[in-house]
Amino acid sequence: MTLGWTTAVLDTDKPGGWAVARSSEGFLYDDNGALFPREWLKRQDLAILAEHGIGHLDGEPVYLLELQRPDEVPGCSWKGLRAFMLEGDHTLYKVLGYAAQIGTWAREHRFCGNCGQAMLQVPRERAMYCQPCELRSYPRISPSMIVLITRGDEILLARSPRFVTGVYSTLAGFAEPGESAEECLVREVREEVQIEVKNIEYLGSQCWPFPHSMMLGFHAEYAGGEIVCQEDEIEDAQWFNVHALPPLPASRSIARYLIDVYVARRLGHAEPVLPG
Ligand SMILES: NC(=O)C1=CN([C@@H]2O[C@H](COP(=O)(O)OP(=O)(O)OC[C@H]3O[C@@H](n4cnc5c(N)ncnc54)[C@H](O)[C@@H]3O)[C@@H](O)[C@H]2O)C=CC1
Ligand SMILES: [Mg+2]
Ligand SMILES: [Zn+2]
Incomplete structure (x- = not known):
């Protein structure tokens, strides 16, 4: 088991692991932090726009639930990435910083900039793909x-x-x-x-x-x-x-x-x- 945080493209069809939830208000958190058991989080009443498998934390898979809006979850609040950078655990900030970049990029590349058609996530690769014009869009840095x-x-x-x-x-x-x-x-x-x-x-x-x-x-x-x-x-x-x-x-x-x-x-x- 590798300790710490490593990025990876994970299959979202597989169950289990941890998940973070992101909306326009930042990340969902409670007293235990911003990582929730993924299956529990998906049973909450959330408007999920997209799901991304983003990496491993101490060997455990981590997913991002990108939400359409900052839904309410009992016992939880929303907090911006900057606050996690300023106050929180540095490894958690690294996970959330990566999640934020993947979420933003995927959200902003749902449609092809060349022909306007809907783009699809490429399996096992961090890329969005447009079939008609074969354009691939990678995370923006x-x-x-x-x-x-x-x-x-x-x-x-x-x-x-x-x-x-x-x-x-x-x-x-x-x-x-x-x-x-x-x-x-x-x-x-x-x-x-x-x-x-x-x-x-x-x-x-x-x-x-x-x-x-x-x-x-x-x-x-x-x-x-x-x-x-x-x-x-x-x-x-x-x-x-x-x-x-x-x-x-x-x-x-x-x-x-x-x-x-x-x-x-x-x-x-x-x-x-x-x-x-
Ligand atoms: N980590 C750190 O210690 C610091 C990080 N920064 C970051 O550095 C970056 C650049 O600093 P600024 O002085 O704001 O940039 P800048 O001096 O180039 O001016 C900002 C302007 O650049 C344009 N712009 C915005 N996004 C762009 C992009 N992706 N590519 C090209 N132009 C773009 C906009 O017109 C914006 O108003 C920002 O993301 C800022 O947050 C800045 C200072 C400290
Ligand atoms: Mg400047
Ligand atoms: Zn296209």
């Missing part, structure tokens, strides 16, 4: 660059109008067709703060299932320019001394990791580990 820019003891952090009040974070942005990760990083930094960077160093990556980003994390050094914030996207950006940092992003985010690594290196502390 959006590569996004995220970078901590530094200048000696100072680090550049910015605020988006969407952030929690007071919080500053690293710059980030989605890759566009035709560019490398490094080209994307240089373009995003220019667009958002009009700064030039050098000595780009890759530090690690993280799945960010909100809704389907793959974060590629970098460190870069300041090379020139004055901060000019991009209208609408960046509310404020500043150089902060590593000894006087503002409120920072959640501890499980790669943004926080990039900041913590640099601060640790600067102050000679032990480096943190990037949560997957």
Whole structure:
């Protein structure tokens, strides 16, 4: 038996195992968490849009019930994925993050983007298939660059109008067709703060299932320019001394990791580990 979480495409015709239920309100949970005995969950009065076999947790099969609406189940409540990321057990968050991405993708690919016909789930493969035009659609993943820019003891952090009040974070942005990760990083930094960077160093990556980003994390050094914030996207950006940092992003985010690594290196502390 493999301990921990591994993804797999499971046959939904087989009975048993665990299940999670997802709706527009997030995941169903009770005092025992968000995993329910699957047969019990399917006996509840739920409007099931689709079922997906998504993997194994400690060797036990796990399924996703994608619901049409947040139905009421006695003794249970609904909670968004972000709350599971911030508070809960990390392995459970990984299961739910994967479930959310599969559920969103399958829901958004019920019809072929080429001919408009209904698509079918391919058995034993994570793909939706259109018979008339043989188009296959795979889960969508959006590569996004995220970078901590530094200048000696100072680090550049910015605020988006969407952030929690007071919080500053690293710059980030989605890759566009035709560019490398490094080209994307240089373009995003220019667009958002009009700064030039050098000595780009890759530090690690993280799945960010909100809704389907793959974060590629970098460190870069300041090379020139004055901060000019991009209208609408960046509310404020500043150089902060590593000894006087503002409120920072959640501890499980790669943004926080990039900041913590640099601060640790600067102050000679032990480096943190990037949560997957
Ligand atoms: N895990 C972490 O620590 C952090 C994760 N992020 C994530 O990084 C991603 C990119 O960051 P942003 O600054 O929001 O991106 P961004 O700087 O590229 O700007 C967002 C804009 O990009 C466009 N867009 C939305 N989805 C897109 C896609 N899939 N492909 C191309 N363009 C798209 C929209 O016009 C949107 O308003 C987001 O998913 C964000 O949640 C951002 C900061 C920290
Ligand atoms: Mg951005
Ligand atoms: Zn088609």
